[in-house]
Amino acid sequence: MITREEINNIALLSKLFVAENEMESFRTDMEQMMQFAQCVADADTANINTDDTASSSPMRQDKIGTSLTVQEALANTDASCDGYFVVKKNG
């Protein structure tokens, strides 16, 4: 059983709000999805070696190259000022 408090906590970690009228639907969906994944949690995986799933990525030299211009970086924001993104001041 997943509680409303748990859904609110997951939503907070996910940076989402769950409106009151969506709460029950999200709660039951989450319950069904976790039930679906239960066979994963129940599996005995102690003897499976996962070390070889990690493969190394090729490294490149750390060189200064071209990047986005300020204008390009700001091209898709709704709110900018003097070449900066506008955010809400905390507090």
Added chain:
Amino acid sequence: MGRIEQIHSLLCKKDISCRELTEEYLNAIQRDNPELFAYVTVTAQEALTAADKIDRQIAQGGDIGMLSGVPMSIKDNISTRGIRTTCCSKMLADYTPVYDASVWSKLKNSGAVLLGKANMDEFAMGSTGENSCFGASSNPYNTALVSGGSSGGSAVSVSANLAVYSLGTDTGGSVRQPASFCGVVGLKPTYGAVSRYGLVAFASSLDQIGPMASTVEDVSLVFDSIAGGDVLDSTCNRDYKPDTYKTLKDDIKGRTVGIIRQFADNNSISPEVKSSMNEAVKTFEDLGAKVIMVDIPEILRSVPVYCVISCAEASSNLARFDGIRYGYRAQGDFMSIHQLICKSRSEGFGKEVKRRIMMGTNVLSSDKCSFYYDKARALRQALSNEFSRAFSQCDVIIAPTAPTPAFVKNRVVADPTVLYMEDMCTVCTNLASLPAVSLPCGYSAQGLPIGMQIIGDKFSESLILNMAYKFQQATDFMRTSDWGVKL
């Protein structure tokens, strides 16, 4: 002869100009797209400009490449500089990339003519094509049915002759399943065969870009053009330079084809699909291949494993959408930056996306990670090991692409995981990083296409496309559509 080669020949012989060809496609899109909704953005001006450039090259007597002047579409989660790329989400409805995805750069350099951006399930999450913020794409065989997804618009554009080929993306079957539902060919390449740079990430360890077209030859030509190393994607194999077109017609006599016992015995796969697969086995035997049964027991757990891993990666990848730097920004007076971000994300994402982000966040939380995410990774490895063992006994494996043919739109399901099981035949190859091509292998009693996958070991695209080509030549499942352009 594939459609690309056919068009190449028409252009070279000057039987048609590239502008005339492009206009044919644009007119067909204008006529048929309102009903099929394959495209969410049509790039008519860009297409005609590209076409004129090809015509000038031909007029000057220059050689043009096979893909030059061929009209195509791209799924709307692949970045196209200056052309909006929405992922069919309200979150990115007004987003215009300032750079190109590597696959699009390569095709542009090959002279591709982009007709527009294809409809899809929001952020590639879905298997019906219905989770698009702009509305669902429709199946060209029967518009009351789903196109499949998430690359639904790509499959429809090819099936309905509104593009010669398309680029889709496949995280758990999103190229192959809509290809199967719409009667076209779709390739999910080996993980690392094609650069993901510029693809809006869903689950980075599973995502691959793949071509869709109406013949195996066309898929092969496009794959050869987009595959290979890319310094902008460190997971892309730098030594892989496939030439699948060259070996397409090789003899397959003596090859060993595996069939998966766990699918052969499975009651979730419809009798019509099983019967088509049995016919496919006979076709391969007639072509001189030996067919054996292989065991991959972990395949039965692959959808829950996929659900845990893909949601976990999605929750992390989609954390970047904050409504501040790009994407949907909620309006109003907010108490804090946290409130602004939460409100923007809650209003910008659709329900399925929010559900998966929350599922991913939950399975990665400190008290659950070792039970769900860590174990899912181990089971993924076990599945890979079982595939490796199977490939020591056979050259390729064949399997159904989807458990049923296309179904009706707006199917009411009380449990979201019912739809996840639509991917039961496809997610295994994403988890094991393997290549798989889906192609038509039969029709249902209602005349709907049924698809078969040919799965290969890592980086064996040449072999699976060779097997697919031979199957295509030996059968008659490629149908011409009443929609779109008639060449």
